Amino acid sequence: MSKKKSLGAETIAPPSPVWVIGSYDAAGKPNMMTASWVGVCCSRPPCVMIALREATYTHGNIMKRRAFTVNMPPGRYAAETAYFGQVSGRDVDKLAATGLTAVKSDSVDAPYLGEFPLIIECAVIKTVELGLHTMFIAEIKDVKASESVLDENGTPDLEKLDPFVFSYGSGGFYGTGGFLGNVSKLAEDIKR
């Protein structure tokens, strides 16, 4: 046991996922925004939640269109992903600036990034006002992946996806990798 120091009531919960959220504005212009306050939140129906400030361009887009995509960035797109979180779609065309491609989803009214290997198409089912952030809870309508990131069972492989995470504090992205073990097998050590 180690003595602990209080850091106060802060949103310190590293590491956070890094998701690029795709949406259309009222004129149909695609926009991408990077968010870390996100997560899966139900299995049946399959749902995710994303929490956004009302001030963001994406917040207005999703309020109107009731749909978005989640685009999982691989390490080779760390700079583009950082950029998507640092500028507003109100001011710039982020797709034009990065040269990435917006593709219309099949199942929802939102664009995904053609170059990213794993994307999720989501339809909003509920909004929860929490204070500075609005939580959008959305049903997963489809997941699409490039063959290059699938294992022999057709399941996305973490090492092939090469995702990264965000850490409060340094304000930095950190890679993932290094298989620690299968959860059932790891638990056997304790059960024994």
Place this chain on the structure above:
Amino acid sequence: MSKKKSLGAETIAPPSPVWVIGSYDAAGKPNMMTASWVGVCCSRPPCVMIALREATYTHGNIMKRRAFTVNMPPGRYAAETAYFGQVSGRDVDKLAATGLTAVKSDSVDAPYLGEFPLIIECAVIKTVELGLHTMFIAEIKDVKASESVLDENGTPDLEKLDPFVFSYGSGGFYGTGGFLGNVSKLAEDIKR
């Protein structure tokens, strides 16, 4: 751009965070459960959400006590963390089985793990029934960290914390690390 294959409406969103959730049952027995469908969801007030099936022991505990802790597992506790997610507190005393220490939180009615270097004390402010899972939205009342994981500014350092993530598919834990860059600096490459 790569051609994509539909994987259907599944909760495939790797990687997910790995949080150990601490709670007391009606008799005051501490319990720990591992959850991955979790995330930060508001900055003011500072909030997190965790999504749990009603069938879990922790779900009943939190419904009664309206409080829980989030305990961030470092890599050296991967086996204990796996175990916490594989057995129910209804059947076994997980603290006794692992030899880890439950410490009463200062600010909420829930126990944290003395050995884990970063913990968050949370008080439930809202529950949202989504289907198979209930979402508990809770206000962060305090964050506590061991000095050993803080950097020179007193902020938790990801490499010192050595957290890991979970991936659907392999059902495995994967390490984090490898600094990819500060977000503001990475974005400069695109703005230029």
